Amino acid sequence: MxxxxxxxxxxxxxxxxxxxxxxxxxxxxxxxxxxxxxxxxxxxxxxxxxxxxxxxxxxxxxxxxxxxxxxxxxxxxxxxxxxxxxxxxxxxxxxxxxxxxxxxxxxxxxxxxxxxxxxxxxxxxxxxxxxxxxxxxxxxxxxxxxxxxxxxxxxxxxxxxxxxxxxxxxxxxxxxxxxxxxxxxxxxxxxxxxxxxxxxxxxxxxxxxxxxxxxxxxxxxxxxxxxxxxGFSRTFWVAVCLYFGLFALNQLIRVATPIALKDIAGDDRASALSGAAFTAAGAGSVVGVLVVARAIGHWTGLRGTLIALTLFSALAAPVMAFGGNEWVFIAGLLAFAIANGASMPATNAMIASTVDTARRGTAFGLASSAQAIAFMVGPMSAAYFASTSLTVGFAVAGALFVLLAVVVALFSRPVESAAEPVS
The missing domain is CATH 1.20.1250.20 (MFS general substrate transporter like domains)
Structure with a gap:
């Protein structure tokens, strides 16, 4: 469409x-x-x-x-x-x-x-x-x-x-x-x-x-x-696809993190390290939302912001896959949380900006369904890679972030919020 x-x-x-x-x-x-x-x-x-x-x-x-x-x-x-x-x-x-x-x-x-x-x-x-x-x-x-x-x-x-x-x-x-x-x-x-x-x-x-x-x-x-x-535009459906991808890959990484830290640091330290990792990731998400998204968006607009942040998430995934050290892994998770957190308000704004105001409830209802699928796909993917190779799982997550950036770049149009009114 x-x-x-x-x-x-x-x-x-x-x-x-x-x-x-x-x-x-x-x-x-x-x-x-x-x-x-x-x-x-x-x-x-x-x-x-x-x-x-x-x-x-x-x-x-x-x-x-x-x-x-x-x-x-x-x-x-x-x-x-x-x-x-x-x-x-x-x-x-x-x-x-x-x-x-x-x-x-x-x-x-x-x-x-x-x-x-x-x-x-x-x-x-x-x-x-x-x-x-x-x-x-x-x-x-x-x-x-x-x-x-x-x-x-x-x-x-x-x-x-x-x-x-x-x-x-x-x-x-x-x-x-x-x-x-x-x-x-x-x-x-x-x-x-x-x-x-x-x-x-x-x-x-x-x-x-x-x-x-x-x-x-x-x-x-x-x-x-x-x-x-x-009546929804192609750019809207690209934004919903991105919404699904961000949540699914976030769930994959979060569910896999405690197991990955156990493999790296051993059973005795896994619980404490997981707590530290998720606390750092939570703080990073808030920083991403309040600081990073606004800073990047000032220069690139919504579409450019999402491409940049998705590529940044792609770079963070190999750090978790191949870092080989628990603190390097946590640093990669923190970088990912900042980028993923910053991506969410930008994705929501993209969905809203491509839809008639009168239909935004319906639009976010569709996004909610995409999120529900993501919450099922992400943990199942983590379980699969835990039984095979988490290193491969994190690497695949990085490749999928690159794919999402390519989809946004090729199949969506530039979308901006309305300009500031002139006083």
Missing amino acids: TDVPTTPAFPAPPARERGYMSISIAIGSGAFLASFAMNFWWPFLPLYLRDIGATSDANALFWVGIATSVQGVARLVTGPFWGVLSDRYGRKLMYIRALYAATLTTAIAAVAHAPWVIVVSLTMQGLFSGFIPAAIALTSVSVPDHKLDRALGVVTAGQYLGGTLGPAAGAGMALLFGFRGAIAASAILPALSATWIIFAVPRDVVTARVARVATTAAGSGRRLSVDWAR
């Missing part, structure tokens, strides 16, 4: 023009708390499963695999559906819905009495939550387009910061209050985020044209099933 012009974005009201950063921080703080909560209990999930009925460590990991796989399939199926509804009824409403749903599904996990209840909990998360795509879609229609890169950087930084701090806080809470107490505490945070968003973020505008199209489509199930996916 060739590129087609998109409808110009809705002009930002003066108040929104002046207050875009406070809106971005409000949405980003919600993403931070929700991501913090979701990562609160994830590291000790296998141990919790042993407490509620898993018969062995292997059996606990089996239930984790079942739960996450079903969650991924659920997100894959429902992501576009929630996106279409957000364009019809409002992105703020869908963000709030996703946050409250995260509280409900986490509460189910807190009262689980058997491993299958965790499968139910994560399946419901996949069906009804998905707060990060909703946060990005809301941001994309709540700030002026020429501020979009910076605003999405704030939201992405909140997500990464929550993911970095959550596991440490969750471990401390588990020591104080047990596994159930820690999970119950984390269940409260998304609801607090949702309540905060209700008052802190203005309601986004759904135009009469969108409402008419949605109403007409709703009258015909066949037409709705066909029309919602039409």
Whole structure:
């Protein structure tokens, strides 16, 4: 499909023009708390499963695999559906819905009495939550387009910061209050985020044209099933492909890292080194979002930024593959985390900038489905290379980053956010 012009974005009201950063921080703080909560209990999930009925460590990991796989399939199926509804009824409403749903599904996990209840909990998360795509879609229609890169950087930084701090806080809470107490505490945070968003973020505008199209489509199930996916440009689909690739390769590298460090440094040091590696990577992701993406984007624009950052990720992968030393490996992981973190707001901005404002909810719903597939493909790839050769796996990841850069360079068009208004 060739590129087609998109409808110009809705002009930002003066108040929104002046207050875009406070809106971005409000949405980003919600993403931070929700991501913090979701990562609160994830590291000790296998141990919790042993407490509620898993018969062995292997059996606990089996239930984790079942739960996450079903969650991924659920997100894959429902992501576009929630996106279409957000364009019809409002992105703020869908963000709030996703946050409250995260509280409900986490509460189910807190009262689980058997491993299958965790499968139910994560399946419901996949069906009804998905707060990060909703946060990005809301941001994309709540700030002026020429501020979009910076605003999405704030939201992405909140997500990464929550993911970095959550596991440490969750471990401390588990020591104080047990596994159930820690999970119950984390269940409260998304609801607090949702309540905060209700008052802190203005309601986004759904135009009469969108409402008419949605109403007409709703009258015909066949037409709705066909029309919602039409009209996106080739550059948009390239951006979604890049979105998938970034998440899949990130998952491959993250899942493989503890095993790679064990192979390099031995069992005795693997746990401590993994903790240091992931802490450094989390900090690097935040630096990438807030500093590197803006610095590079000032000179190259969105498309050039993504090509440069993807190639930088390709250079970091061989360092992890052939470094031969744990500290060299961690340095390569840090470099990769900076580049990968910086790539995410730029990719989100590229998706938003190639789509009519009225359809950004649908666009990020499709991106959510691509992310769901990536979360299944990445760990499976890591498992395959762990059984063959992690060195080859990291090298393949580097080659795939080069391929992604080539795809962006050859098959997308230059995309820029709207220019700063002249005062």
